[in-house]
Amino acid sequence: MEKLIQVNDIVKKYGSLSALDRITFTIPRGQVTAIVGPNGSGKTTLLKIMLGLIDATSGSVSIGGRPVTSGSLEARRKIGIVVEDQGAYGHMKVRKYLRFFSKLYGVPPWSRQVMNIVEALDLSKYMDVEIAKLSKGNKQKVNIVRALVHEPEILFLDEATDNLDPEVRESVLDQIRRFRNEGKTVIMCSHNLHEVEQVADQVLILKFGKLLDSIRLDAAQQNGATLNEIYMSAVKEMVHL
Numbered sequence: 001m002e003k004l005i006q007v008n009d010i011v012k013k014y015g016s017l018s019a020l021d022r023i024t025f026t027i028p029r030g031q032v033t034a035i036v037g038p039n040g041s042g043k044t045t046l047l048k049i050m051l052g053l054i055d056a057t058s059g060s061v062s063i064g065g066r067p068v069t070s071g072s073l074e075a076r077r078k079i080g081i082v083v084e085d086q087g088a089y090g091h092m093k094v095r096k097y098l099r100f101f102s103k104l105y106g107v108p109p110w111s112r113q114v115m116n117i118v119e120a121l122d123l124s125k126y127m128d129v130e131i132a133k134l135s136k137g138n139k140q141k142v143n144i145v146r147a148l149v150h151e152p153e154i155l156f157l158d159e160a161t162d163n164l165d166p167e168v169r170e171s172v173l174d175q176i177r178r179f180r181n182e183g184k185t186v187i188m189c190s191h192n193l194h195e196v197e198q199v200a201d202q203v204l205i206l207k208f209g210k211l212l213d214s215i216r217l218d219a220a221q222q223n224g225a226t227l228n229e230i231y232m233s234a235v236k237e238m239v240h241l
C-alpha cells in the first residue's frame with residue numbers, strides 16, 4: 001500500500017494540557033481511515049494539524065512526501081474539508097454559494113460529478129434557498145458538495161454525518177465509498193462506530209491525546225471481532241494517569 005500521509009511524533013499542548021501526545025501513524029492512499037475516540041480525545045485537533053490549520057507543538061506531518069505547515073496552500077487544492085458549521089456565507093443561495101467556490105478553485109461549476117452528488121443528496125430542490133434558511137442537515141449536505149466541487153484527491157470529514165437523517169446518512173456513506181473506489185483517500189472523525197465499520201479500512205483509536213490502537217478492519221473482522229468490542233476494551237483499559 002502506498003503511503004500518502006505520514007504523521008510523525010505529533011505533540012500538541014494547550015498550556016499544561018497535552019491535547020496530543022506523541023502520535024505517529026501513516027495513512028495509505030486510496031483508503032478510508034477513521035479516527036475515533038471519546039469526547040475531547042484530540043480527534044479534531046489532529047485533523048486540524050494534518051490540514052495545516054494549526055501548528056503542532058512538535059512533530060511533523062507530510063502529505064505525498066511534502067511537509068504540511070499552517071499556510072501550505074498547495075496541498076489544500078488537493079483536499080476537500082467537511083466540518084460542521086462553516087458559517088459565514090448564510091446570506092447566499094445554495095446555487096450561488098457552490099458557484100462561488102467553484103470559481104475560487106478555478107474549476108467550472110456544475111460538472112456532471114457535482115450534479116450527481118447534488119442529486120444523490122437530494123439537494124436539487126434547495127438550490128434557490130438561502131443557506132441560513134436551510135435545516136442543519138441540509139446545510140451539512142451543502143458543505144459536503146462544497147468540499148467536492150474541485151474534485152479533491154483527499155477528503156477530510158469531521159463528524160460529517162451528524163444531523164443527517166438515516167437515508168441521507170446512507171447516501172453520504174455511498175459518496176465516501178464512491179470516492180474511495182475512484183482511488184481517492186478519506187480521513188474521517190466519527191462517534192458512530194457502526195457507520196465507521198461500514199466504510200473504513202483502517203481505524204485509529206485516540207484517548208486523552210494518545211493513540212491507543214490502529215486497526216485494519218478486514219483483519220479484525222476475520223478474527224470475528226466487532227469494532228465496538230475493540231473500541232470498548234481499548235478505551236476502558238486506558239485510565240488517565
Ligand SMILES: Nc1ncnc2c1ncn2[C@@H]1O[C@H](COP(=O)(O)OP(=O)(O)OP(=O)(O)O)[C@@H](O)[C@H]1O
Pocket residue numbers: 014017019037038039040041042043044045046
Ligand atoms: N484552542 C484550544 N485551546 C485550549 N484547549 C483546546 C483547544 N482546542 C482543543 N482544546 C482541548 O484539547 C482537547 C482535545 O480537543 P478536540 O476538540 O481535539 O477533541 P475531540 O476528540 O475532537 O472531541 P469531540 O469528540 O468532543 O469533538 C480537549 O481537552 C479540548 O478541550
